[in-house]
Amino acid sequence: xxxxxxxxxxxxxxxxxxxxxxxxxxxxxxxxxxxxxxxxxxxxxxxxxxxxxxxxxxxxxxxxxxxxxxxxxxxxxxxxxxxxxxxxxxxxxxxxxxxxxxxxxxxxxxxxxxxxxxxxxxxxxxxxxxxxxxxxxxxxxxxxxxxxxxxxxxxxxxxxxxxxxx
Amino acid sequence: xxxxxxxxxxxxxxxxxxxxxxxxxxxxxxxxxxxxxxxxxxxxxxxxxxxxxxxxxxxxxxxxxxxxxxxxxxxxxxxxxxxxxxxxxxxxxxxxxxxxxxxxxxxxxxxxxxxxxxxxxxxxxxxxxxxxxxxxxxxxxxxxxxxxxxxxxxxxxxxxxxxxxxxxxxxxxxxxxxxxxxxxxxxxxxxxxxxxxxxxxxxxxxxxxxxxxxxxxxxxxxxxxxxxxxxxxxxxxxxxxxxxxxxxxxxxxxxxxxxxxxxxxxxxxxxxxxxxxxxxxxxxxxxxxxxxxxxxxxxxxxxxxxxxxxxxxxxxxxxxxxxxxxxxxxxxxxxxxxxxxxxxxxxxxxxxxxxxxxxxxxxxxxxxxxxxxxxxxxxxxx
Amino acid sequence: xxxxxxxxxxxxxxxxxxxxxxxxxxxxxxxxxxxxxxxxxxxxxxxxxxxxxxxxxxxxxxxxxxxxxxxxxxxxxxxxxxxxxxxxxxxxxxxxxxxxxxxxxxxxxxxxxxxxxxxxxxxxxxxxxxxxxxxxxxxxxxxxxxxxxxxxxxxxxxxxxxxxxxxxxxxxxxxxxxxxxxxxxxxxxxxxxxxxx
Numbered sequence: 001x002x003x004x005x006x007x008x009x010x011x012x013x014x015x016x017x018x019x020x021x022x023x024x025x026x027x028x029x030x031x032x033x034x035x036x037x038x039x040x041x042x043x044x045x046x047x048x049x050x051x052x053x054x055x056x057x058x059x060x061x062x063x064x065x066x067x068x069x070x071x072x073x074x075x076x077x078x079x080x081x082x083x084x085x086x087x088x089x090x091x092x093x094x095x096x097x098x099x100x101x102x103x104x105x106x107x108x109x110x111x112x113x114x115x116x117x118x119x120x121x122x123x124x125x126x127x128x129x130x131x132x133x134x135x136x137x138x139x140x141x142x143x144x145x146x147x148x149x150x151x152x153x154x155x156x157x158x159x160x161x162x163x164x165x166x
Numbered sequence: 167x168x169x170x171x172x173x174x175x176x177x178x179x180x181x182x183x184x185x186x187x188x189x190x191x192x193x194x195x196x197x198x199x200x201x202x203x204x205x206x207x208x209x210x211x212x213x214x215x216x217x218x219x220x221x222x223x224x225x226x227x228x229x230x231x232x233x234x235x236x237x238x239x240x241x242x243x244x245x246x247x248x249x250x251x252x253x254x255x256x257x258x259x260x261x262x263x264x265x266x267x268x269x270x271x272x273x274x275x276x277x278x279x280x281x282x283x284x285x286x287x288x289x290x291x292x293x294x295x296x297x298x299x300x301x302x303x304x305x306x307x308x309x310x311x312x313x314x315x316x317x318x319x320x321x322x323x324x325x326x327x328x329x330x331x332x333x334x335x336x337x338x339x340x341x342x343x344x345x346x347x348x349x350x351x352x353x354x355x356x357x358x359x360x361x362x363x364x365x366x367x368x369x370x371x372x373x374x375x376x377x378x379x380x381x382x383x384x385x386x387x388x389x390x391x392x393x394x395x396x397x398x399x400x401x402x403x404x405x406x407x408x409x410x411x412x413x414x415x416x417x418x419x420x421x422x423x424x425x426x427x428x429x430x431x432x433x434x435x436x437x438x439x440x441x442x443x444x445x446x447x448x449x450x451x452x453x454x455x456x457x458x459x460x461x462x463x464x465x466x467x468x469x470x471x472x473x474x475x476x477x478x479x480x481x482x483x484x485x486x487x488x489x490x491x492x493x494x495x496x497x498x499x500x501x502x503x504x505x506x507x508x509x510x511x512x513x514x515x516x517x518x519x520x521x522x523x524x525x526x527x528x529x530x531x532x533x534x535x536x537x538x539x540x541x542x543x544x545x546x547x548x
Numbered sequence: 549x550x551x552x553x554x555x556x557x558x559x560x561x562x563x564x565x566x567x568x569x570x571x572x573x574x575x576x577x578x579x580x581x582x583x584x585x586x587x588x589x590x591x592x593x594x595x596x597x598x599x600x601x602x603x604x605x606x607x608x609x610x611x612x613x614x615x616x617x618x619x620x621x622x623x624x625x626x627x628x629x630x631x632x633x634x635x636x637x638x639x640x641x642x643x644x645x646x647x648x649x650x651x652x653x654x655x656x657x658x659x660x661x662x663x664x665x666x667x668x669x670x671x672x673x674x675x676x677x678x679x680x681x682x683x684x685x686x687x688x689x690x691x692x693x694x695x696x697x698x699x700x701x702x703x704x705x706x707x708x709x710x711x712x713x714x715x716x717x718x719x720x721x722x723x724x725x726x727x728x729x730x731x732x733x734x735x736x737x738x739x740x741x742x743x744x745x
Contacts, residue, residue: 020247022481047376050484051510053495065496066482070392077482098379101518109213124206124547125696126660133695134212134506140695148663163663164703178664181613181643185620186661207661208617211694218693226690233618277621296628314618314715544617 003044003076011037017082024066024075031080035090038065038078039070042095043115045069049092052102054110056135061087061112082112109134128156171199176529178207184281185543188533198499198526202522208547216507221247222320222472224507229315231511232545235274237266238487240319243301245400246483246494247321251476259323259466260402261443265336266309266318268432268439272343273302274488282422282537283354298346301339308332323467327446329494336440340433347429355423364419368523368535369414378522379515382490383428384539387421389414394486405442408435422540473502484486489540513545559674598735605649606732607676612648614668616655619682622715623654631718636725645671650728653707656684656691657698669705677732679724680707683714688715 004025008015014033019026022112029037046067053064061082080089091114092099103114104123111132114120122129126146131138147163149155174372176189186207192200216224230245231238250253258322280295303313308329310318318325355359370378372388385392393410395403398519411427413420446466478500484493497506516539524532599604615623627633627641645668657665669678680701683689688699701707708731711724 022483039728048381048490049379050493051482051495051508053506053508055497055506063482064495066493068398068484070397073397096379097374097377098515098518101514105514124209126206133211136394140693140696144659144695148657148667154660163666178615178661179668186616207658207664209658209660209696210656210691211696215691230618230690231625273572292624293629296625297630299625300630313717314621503684 002076003041003046006044006108007040010040021077024077026077026079028079028081031050031089034080035092035095038092040106041067041076041078045072046074049096049098049102052106054106054112054134056110058136059084061110062105063089063112065092086113087111088113088115090115090128093117108132111135126154126156128154130156130158141145169194172528181285184537184541185546186547187541187543188233191529191532198296198524198527198529198532201212201524201532203517203520205517205543205546208543210548212548213507213509215353216504217504220473220502221504224504225320226315226317229317230544231509231548232487232489232492232513232542233314234277234486234542235270236314236316236502237263237270237319238485238492240316241267242483242485242492243494244319244321245485246481246496247476250351250481250496251321251474253321253470254321256447256466257402258444261439262324262328262395262466263319264401264403264406265436265439265443266306268435269302271488272429272434273299275429278425278537278540279422282534285533285537286360291350292309294346294350296344301342305332305335305339308335320467321472322470325467327466333440334442336436340436340440343433347426351426355426357508361419363530363534363539364417364422365415366417367531368418368421368538369416370519370523373518374522374525375416378519380490381515382486382488382512383411383424384490385514386410386412387424387538388416388441394491396482397462399482400485405531406435406438415470417499418535418538437472475500475502484510487512489513489542489545509548511545511548513541513543517546576734602733602735606637606729609650609728610648611638611641611650611652612645612668612672613641613643614651614653614665616657616661617684619654619715622718622721623652623681626718626721628737630720633722633725636722637727638725639699645669645707646673648672649676650695650699651676651678652681653678654687656689657704657730659696659698659700662698662704665701666704677708677728678705679711679728681711681721681724682714682716683712686710686712 002025004018004027007027008018011033012029014037016028016030019028027092044068048068050066050068055062057063061084063080063082065078066075067078082089089112091103092118093103100118101123103117104120106112107114107120108122108124109132121127125133129144142158144156144158145163146154146156168214172193174191174193176191178186178188188204188207190202190204191198212227215227225240225243228239231239247253276295276299276427280292283291306316307313310316310325333396369387372390375388376383376390381392389412391410391412396410408431411424411431413424476498480495480497482493482495484491491510492512493510494502495508495510518537520536523535527535606721625631638650645651649672650673651669653665659745680686683703684691684697688697691697692699698704709728711720713720716724
């Protein structure tokens with residue numbers, strides 16, 4: 001029995017559907033049950049969280065978690081579907097420490113907030129950047145420039161006159 | 167006596183940070199209390215550009231992610247596309263791909279050793295490392311014309327077959343490299359200063375290392391036998407005989423020794439690949455009637471057009487890159503451009519362990535431990 | 549006479565014979581040269597010293613290490629034993645910009661890194677030169693359409709030599725360095741009158 005069906009048996013009201021993602025077992029779950037299911041998944045032997053992906057579909061957001069168990073040589077994919085306004089989901093940073101930075105990157109580029117995260121700030125772009133670039137409605141025609149303030153921190157603005165030569 | 171904590175900034179422009187990475191260190195005298203890493207000085211927006219280009223046009227961008235070893239990056243992306251679209255690859259192309267992957271693993275470890283020792287103050291190893299690297303780069307140039315950014319592996323196979331004088335020159339390289347690795351061990355591993363700076367520095371337990379997302383040679387130095395080539399085998403690795411190199415001491419010296427062992431295993435794999443390479447089968451062009459330049463089937467590639475539409479779906483595929491687990495997550499909506507590409511880079515996830523590993527050490531120890539994690543900024547910031 | 553109907557082949561041009569001593573001096577052309585030189589605010593006596601200064605500057609350029617991305621690896625390869633850049637006088641790459649006079653901008657300049665690159669340039673003492681290496685530093689390169697890449701480093705600092713390539717081969721690096729040496733050789737007052745051959 002593949003891991004996704006095991007999860008469906010243990011948490012029948014949190015799992016929406018079970019399927020396949022190309023060749024890996026997939027379980028689509030509701031966002032309320034994410035933390036409990038994540039702790040159970042870690043007990044089942046999936047100690048490696050590979051990647052957290054945030055996808056903007058225009059009318060909804062999706063967050064996808066990929067797991068690998070080295071001892072049992074199995075894969076598992078969990079997917080959470082969120083609404084388009086104010087997407088928010090529980091943070092897994094207390095279960096897997098690598099989720100700390102992966103969630104910060106998802107917040108930075110896609111704009112999904114994680115409840116209970118110890119330090120949710122931007123990681124790849126400077127702190128004052130306007131907008132989330134990987135959303136489909138990001139405006140690529142506006143150029144933002146970065147200058148350095150008095151204490152060494154970055155200041156972002158759309159006017160680059162004190163930096164550019166011409 | 168009243169003391170205060172000092173905030174020291176190892177800024178983006180620094181000779182020992184392997185690129186543009188910034189450490190904000192809170193120090194009590196000489197001991198580090200807290201280390202905060204600030205990155206993003208090389209963020210080029212590769213994932214957004216992936217949504218604007220077709221599948222074939224994105225392959226040169228993957229070269230520039232981990233620019234020291236570009237073949238595994240190419241291969242990880244192409245493997246994901248092939249799984250998504252169900253494309254078959256001829257056997258000779260698989261062997262050529264494994265040849266380039268293992269050769270690139272040796273080049274990557276040479277550069278890592280060189281820059282680690284340059285940070286510690288010794289300048290001989292980097293001279294030796296780059297001298298061997300030149301020989302390997304001449305081999306790559308015979309193969310595909312470029313020294314660092316190859317764009318050689320494409321969905322369906324590889325771009326061109328091996329040129330005529332390639333295999334004899336590769337055999338020379340393998341024989342030469344054997345002796346050199348013994349030279350390096352004699353030069354470095356027994357050196358008292360090196361051992362004093364690396365043993366018992368940067369210690370972390372094995373469960374912590376897995377929880378912080380480490381992978382690759384840095385994880386195998388902690389006694390954890392995780393090698394993706396053995397757990398989720400891909401390409402022709404099931405037919406080759408090699409072992410995963412593991413050390414159990416959990417410190418920087420163990421992580422360094424794993425890489426020396428891996429270079430020897432790679433030479434072993436290269437010898438098997440050269441012996442087992444299938445001959446080039448002639449393929450009849452008359453069946454398809456298309457000139458070779460537009461992607462007709464050859465001995466090393468199945469027929470593959472430049473613009474194609476894979477079926478709707480998602481895929482995540484991972485390989486064992488020289489630095490760790492490299493994975494690509496591709497979402498396709500049936501059009502000629504991908505809908506979303508997400509890159510799981512090994513350097514980004516290995517770097518999460520540094521703030522924990524470095525508490526209680528001094529700054530030179532930070533540089534030694536950081537050098538064995540083997541970070542490249544193109545991979546961290548993408 | 550109507551100017552339009554003059555037949556120019558029939559006019560004889562005669563040179564005035566020198567009568568006074570001043571006329572004789574004028575004929576040799578010495579005065580006009582000296583007056584022209586004084587006009588150009590340079591003195592003809594300093595051309596040899598200029599040659600010496602320029603030779604000293606171009607023979608020992610000390611670069612500052614500001615490699616940002618993939619082109620930095622080719623910079624290391626150019627500096628190593630196979631293609632040796634120390635034979636051009638660039639023996640040591642100084643870590644501090646206060647001790648250097650050449651800056652290689654090698655790699656992509658992102659918006660977040662741009663003020664730091666500008667500060668590095670301003671910290672270098674005069675005379676200083678900048679070489680922009682690779683297509684990312686020249687014009688933005690393959691990342692031209694990205695939201696966080698500066699489209700060429702010459703938007704923030706003045707550049708002397710551009711080396712194209714992605715990344716440029718070490719032979720191309722050395723050609724670019726030789727072009728910079730030619731440019732330095734032709735600086736100064738002696739060059740304007742073709743004396744620095």
